[in-house]
Amino acid sequence: xxxxxxxxxxxxxxxxxxxxxxxxxxxxxxxxxxxxxxxxxxxxxxxxxxxxxxxxxxxxxxxxxxxxxxxxxxxxxxxxx
Amino acid sequence: xxxxxxxxxxxxxxxxxxxxxxxxxxxxxxxxxxxxxxxxxxxxxxxxxxxxxxxxxxxxxxxxxxxxxxxxxxxxxxxxxxxxxxxxxxxxxxxxxxxxxxxxxxxxxxxxxxxxxxxxxxxxxxxxxxxxxxxxxxxxxxxxxxxxxxxxxxxxxxxxxxxxxxxxxxxxxxxxxxxxxxxxxxxxxxxxxxxxxxxxxxxxxxxxxxxxxxxxxxxxxxxxxxxxxxxxxxxxxxxxxxxxxxxxxxxxxxxxxxxxxxxxxxxxxxxxxxxxxxxxxxxxxxxxxxxxxxxxxxxxxxxxxxxxxxxxxxxxxxxxxxxxxxxxxxxxxxxxxxxxxxxxxxxxxxxxxxxxxxxxxxxxxxxxxxxxxxxxxxxxxxxxxxxxxxxxxxxxxxxxxxxxxxxxxxxxxxxxxxxxxxxxxxxx
Numbered sequence: 001x002x003x004x005x006x007x008x009x010x011x012x013x014x015x016x017x018x019x020x021x022x023x024x025x026x027x028x029x030x031x032x033x034x035x036x037x038x039x040x041x042x043x044x045x046x047x048x049x050x051x052x053x054x055x056x057x058x059x060x061x062x063x064x065x066x067x068x069x070x071x072x073x074x075x076x077x078x079x080x081x
Numbered sequence: 082x083x084x085x086x087x088x089x090x091x092x093x094x095x096x097x098x099x100x101x102x103x104x105x106x107x108x109x110x111x112x113x114x115x116x117x118x119x120x121x122x123x124x125x126x127x128x129x130x131x132x133x134x135x136x137x138x139x140x141x142x143x144x145x146x147x148x149x150x151x152x153x154x155x156x157x158x159x160x161x162x163x164x165x166x167x168x169x170x171x172x173x174x175x176x177x178x179x180x181x182x183x184x185x186x187x188x189x190x191x192x193x194x195x196x197x198x199x200x201x202x203x204x205x206x207x208x209x210x211x212x213x214x215x216x217x218x219x220x221x222x223x224x225x226x227x228x229x230x231x232x233x234x235x236x237x238x239x240x241x242x243x244x245x246x247x248x249x250x251x252x253x254x255x256x257x258x259x260x261x262x263x264x265x266x267x268x269x270x271x272x273x274x275x276x277x278x279x280x281x282x283x284x285x286x287x288x289x290x291x292x293x294x295x296x297x298x299x300x301x302x303x304x305x306x307x308x309x310x311x312x313x314x315x316x317x318x319x320x321x322x323x324x325x326x327x328x329x330x331x332x333x334x335x336x337x338x339x340x341x342x343x344x345x346x347x348x349x350x351x352x353x354x355x356x357x358x359x360x361x362x363x364x365x366x367x368x369x370x371x372x373x374x375x376x377x378x379x380x381x382x383x384x385x386x387x388x389x390x391x392x393x394x395x396x397x398x399x400x401x402x403x404x405x406x407x408x409x410x411x412x413x414x415x416x417x418x419x420x421x422x423x424x425x426x427x428x429x430x431x432x433x434x435x436x437x438x439x440x441x442x443x444x445x446x447x448x449x450x451x452x453x454x455x456x457x458x459x460x461x462x463x464x465x466x467x468x469x470x471x472x473x474x475x476x477x478x479x480x481x482x483x484x485x486x487x488x489x490x491x492x493x494x495x496x497x498x499x500x501x502x503x504x505x506x507x508x509x
Binding site for chain 1: 116117118119123127129130152186187189196198199200201202204205206207208209212213214215298299433434435436460461462465466488
């Protein structure tokens with residue numbers, strides 16, 4: 001069994017393989033990552049740090065690209081949708 | 082921590098890895114930076130479930146004598162070097178020579194419903210799945226154009242997705258002609274045959290494209306235009322991408338001339354991968370889409386050049402030319418059907434950052450005017466998605482890059498020595 005990390009997404013505990021992205025952890029809980037300027041739910045599009053649709057709050061820091069950020073033990077992720 | 086490298090390589094995909102490794106072998110100090118946490122770029126992206134191909138592992142194991150600088154994003158250029166943002170804060174790095182190996186991104190075109198959660202790029206979903214995005218048991222439709230669709234299908238299948246079909250916009254006759262041309266590249270023909278075998282059982286429909294995505298809050302079904310009429314498919318995920326576009330923002334910011342021959346600019350280089358700016362080289366997809374083999378060879382040539390070994394560089398050129406011809410073959414056979422230009426209607430969002438609809442852009446003939454009036458391209462992605470799509474759709478070319486080329490924290494910007502004064506006045 002490969003090592004895993006445990007974090008929370010909107011308060012829900014999530015378990016993902018080590019090396020997984022925050023985006024992957026969020027997707028286990030919700031596909032609503034952020035709200036657009038007109039309040040529509042959005043989720044990752046490009047998967048490679050270009051589109052900024054996957055922005056979430058990580059440990060109090062806003063506008064973090066979930067697809068570019070490795071999930072780590074004890075991380076607290078909050079979505080805005 | 083050092084603040085200067087003899088050779089600094091931007092982008093740790095195959096081209097950048099090859100450049101860094103080659104330069105380091107000449108005994109110079111080499112920094113290799115990437116915005117991602119691991120080297121590999123897109124094609125060699127780390128997969129949490131499956132090991133990388135042996136060639137990728139070998140290349141990365143050989144990165145001795147190279148400082149890999151993870152999660153470093155270039156946000157601006159200064160006379161003293163590059164201003165970088167890292168999770169630990171801002172950094173300024175100077176260099177003797179610079180190698181741009183900034184790669185490519187996916188061409189994503191707007192269509193009704195493309196903003197629904199569950200709709201991603203094709204390479205996009207592949208990248209997400211490799212990083213642990215849950216696709217097992219999910220019903221997936223893949224659409225768009227080019228060989229990347231097959232590679233994405235292969236990754237998704239390995240991760241347990243139920244791939245319902247691959248919808249390639251190129252017609253059956255052009256794809257057949259492409260397959261026939263593959264005989265000139267036996268290794269690729271072999272690779273393609275293996276891929277088709279692994280994907281046996283997954284329908285590969287030609288002359289077909291996704292017209293519309295439907296769902297209430299997230300994706301539920303898609304309409305697909307096929308040569309036999311419109312087909313509706315219920316699915317959880319839609320992965321659709323129309324090929325690749327060179328990343329030229331940093332080159333542009335450095336003042337490197339771009340080649341605007343095609344719809345999407347690429348970095349202009351001479352026969353030895355020198356850009357128009359002294360001591361700045363470029364290699365791989367940023368100089369035009371050519372694929373993995375081209376990237377590795379060009380990276381090596383640029384690495385020799387950046388380390389001051391022009392003779393070693395020249396020896397690799399013939400090998401490169403054969404591989405570049407393959408890129409040209411791809412571009413020719415997977416040219417986009419003009420019907421794709423009309424997928425977005427007036428109500429379709431084009432700029433996803435600022436929620437600007439296609440209809441709002443009527444009458445605008447340049448990106449800057451459209452941006453000032455409608456905010457199209459003014460958001461966090463800085464027009465990378467909408468500007469590229471609008472250029473592809475023939476509306477207007479993308480506006481030029483301005484610092485910071487990625488959104489940056491105020492603390493990073495506070496250290497900037499030379500934010501142009503006109504930008505300060507205009508805002509962005």
